Amino acid sequence: xxxxxxxxxxxxxxxxxxxxxxxxxxxxxxxxxxxxxxxxxxxxxxxxxxxxxxxxxxxxxxxxxxxxxxxxxxxxxxxxxxxxxxxxxxxxxxxxxxxxxxxxxxxxxxxxxxxxxxxxxxxxxxxxxxxxxxxxxxxxxxxxxxxxxxxxxxxxxxxxxxxxxxxxxxxxxxxxxxxxxxxxxxxxxxxxxxxxxxxxxxxxxxxxxxxxxxxxxxxxxxxxxxxxxxxxxxxxxxxxxxxxxxxxxxxxxxxxxxxxxxxxxxxxxxxxxxxxxxxxxxxxxxxxxxxxxxxxxxxxxxxxxxxxxxxxxxxxxxxxxxxxxxxxxxxxxxxxxxxxxxxxxxxxxxxxxxxxxxxxxxxxxxxxxxxxxxxxxxxxxxxxx
Numbered sequence: 001x002x003x004x005x006x007x008x009x010x011x012x013x014x015x016x017x018x019x020x021x022x023x024x025x026x027x028x029x030x031x032x033x034x035x036x037x038x039x040x041x042x043x044x045x046x047x048x049x050x051x052x053x054x055x056x057x058x059x060x061x062x063x064x065x066x067x068x069x070x071x072x073x074x075x076x077x078x079x080x081x082x083x084x085x086x087x088x089x090x091x092x093x094x095x096x097x098x099x100x101x102x103x104x105x106x107x108x109x110x111x112x113x114x115x116x117x118x119x120x121x122x123x124x125x126x127x128x129x130x131x132x133x134x135x136x137x138x139x140x141x142x143x144x145x146x147x148x149x150x151x152x153x154x155x156x157x158x159x160x161x162x163x164x165x166x167x168x169x170x171x172x173x174x175x176x177x178x179x180x181x182x183x184x185x186x187x188x189x190x191x192x193x194x195x196x197x198x199x200x201x202x203x204x205x206x207x208x209x210x211x212x213x214x215x216x217x218x219x220x221x222x223x224x225x226x227x228x229x230x231x232x233x234x235x236x237x238x239x240x241x242x243x244x245x246x247x248x249x250x251x252x253x254x255x256x257x258x259x260x261x262x263x264x265x266x267x268x269x270x271x272x273x274x275x276x277x278x279x280x281x282x283x284x285x286x287x288x289x290x291x292x293x294x295x296x297x298x299x300x301x302x303x304x305x306x307x308x309x310x311x312x313x314x315x316x317x318x319x320x321x322x323x324x325x326x327x328x329x330x331x332x333x334x335x336x337x338x339x340x341x342x343x344x345x346x347x348x349x350x351x352x353x354x355x356x357x358x359x360x361x362x363x364x365x366x367x368x369x370x371x372x373x374x375x376x377x378x379x380x381x382x383x384x385x
Contacts, residue, residue: 028123029167032071039068042123044143047074047114049081049131057132066128071118071168075177076254078114078131083107083253084262085133086214088233101237104215105138106191107252109200112184113210115177117142120164120208127207138212145204152202155185188212227297230262231272235298241276241287264288272297296334296349327352331360332383335370340380 021027031038038045051063063085067077083103090101103110117129117140125143132139146152147162161179163169172178188200198213227235237250244259253259267273272294277283290298327350334349335341341349347357361381364370371384 027167029165032123032168033171034070037068038070044126044128045071045074045123047078047118047129047131049078049133051081051085051133053135055134055136071172072175072177074118074129075111075115077258078118078129079107079111080253080255080258082110082114082131082133082138083251084230084233084258086233087229088236088251090236101250103252105197105212106195109188109191109212110138111177112188113138113140113200113212115172116140116184116210117208119168119172119178120144122164134214136214138214140210140212141207144208146208152204155202156189156199158183158186227270228262228266231267231270232301234263234267235272235290235294236301238273238288238290238294238298241289243287247288267294292349296337297330299337327356328360328364331357332364332369335364335381336383339382340373342380346381 021030028042031041032045035041045068047067049063049065049067050057050061052058053062065077065081067074067081069077087104088101089104114129114131117131121129121142122144127143129143130139130141132141144164146155147164150162161169169178178184185200185202192199192213197215200213201209201211203209203211233251234247237247244256244264247263248254248256248259264273270293271291273288274291275281276287276289277285280286331346331350334346338349343354343358343361346361347354350357352360361370365372369384370381373379373382
C-alpha cells in the first residue's frame with residue numbers, strides 16, 4: 001500500500017507543478033490530457049476525419065472515422081489517418097543501410113496543423129475538430145478564434161506564442177508535440193516552399209481553418225495499379241522480413257489498430273504479403289514478407305518501370321468495371337516485365353485461372369497492346385512496340 005500512496009503523491013506533485021489541480025480537484029485540462037475516455041465530460045473532444053476522392057465534399061464518403069481519447073491519442077490517430085491517404089516515396093541508399101523516404105506533404109507540417117487544431121480549439125464550443133483529405137489539399141478545421149488583433153497573415157511570420165489553452169499547451173510542449181516559440185505556422189510556410197509546394201492558407205471564418213496543398217499532378221508519382229494509397233506505401237517500404245512495428249516506424253504511423261485495418265488486412269486479402277507464422281497470427285515474433293505477387297507490384301511502384309502504362313490502359317479500355325481494368329493492367333505490366341511467357345506461366349504470376357488469363361490476353365491483343373511471337377509451343381506474349 002505504501003508504494004501505491006507514494007505513486008499517488010508523485011502524480012499529485014506532477015499535476016500541481018503543471019497547474020492541473022485546483023482545490024484538490026483536477027482541472028478540465030487534466031481530464032483532456034490524461035483522463036480515461038475524456039469524452040464522458042467533453043463530448044465534442046473528438047476528431048472527425050474524412051477522405052474524399054475529389055476536390056469537394058460529396059457522398060458517398062470513401063473513408064470516415066471519428067477518433068476519441070486523450071489529446072495525445074487524438075493527435076496520433078488523426079495524423080495516422082492523414083498519412084495513410086498520402087503517397088509515400090522512397091529514395092536510394094546514399095548512406096547506411098536504410099532507405100530514406102518521405103510523404104508527399106512533410107509530416108511535420110501535417111502534425112503542426114493537427115496539433116494546433118486540438119491544442120488551441122475552444123472546448124466550450126459544441127463543434128469538433130475536422131480533418132478532410134481531398135484530391136488536391138488537406139483541410140483542418142477547429143472551433144475557435146485567433147487572439148484579439150491577430151490576422152491569418154501574422155501566422156506566416158515569427159510571432160509570440162499565445163496558446164488558447166495554456167494548461168494544455170505546457171504538457172504537450174513537454175511531450176514534444178508543440179514548440180514554445182511561436183514559429184510553428186511560420187515553419188509550415190518555410191517547409192512548403194522548400195518542398196516546392198503551395199503555401200499553406202490560414203483562414204478565420206466561423207471556425208479556424210488550415211489548408212495544406214498536395215503536390216500538383218506533374219509532381220505526384222504515377223499510379224501504376226488500382227491499389228489504395230495505404231497498400232502502395234506498405235509495398236514501397238518492404239525489405240525482406242519485417243515486423244509490424246518495423247513497418248509502422250518507417251511510415252511514421254503510431255496507431256496499431258489503424259495500421260492493421262488499413263494496411264495489413266487489405267494486403268492479406270489481396271495476397272500481397274505472407275506471415276512467418278501463419279498458424280499463429282499473434283505470435284510474439286511474427287514477421288511479414290512479400291508474396292510473389294507483392295514483389296511484382298513493389299517492383300513496378302519502386303522502380304517506376306513503364307511509366308504511363310497504367311494510364312494508357314485506362315484510356316483505351318471501355319465497357320469493363322474497375323476490377324477487370326486492374327486485372328488487365330496487372331497482366332500488361334507482368335508481360336512487360338517478364339516477356340515471352342505463355343498463358344500457363346502468366347496465370348501463376350497474376351494468380352488467376354487459365355480461362356480468365358486467356359480471356360484477358362485475348363482482350364489485350366484485340367486492343368493492340370500485346371502480341372504472341374514465335375511458334376505455338378515455344379513462343380510467348382510480348383508488349384507491342
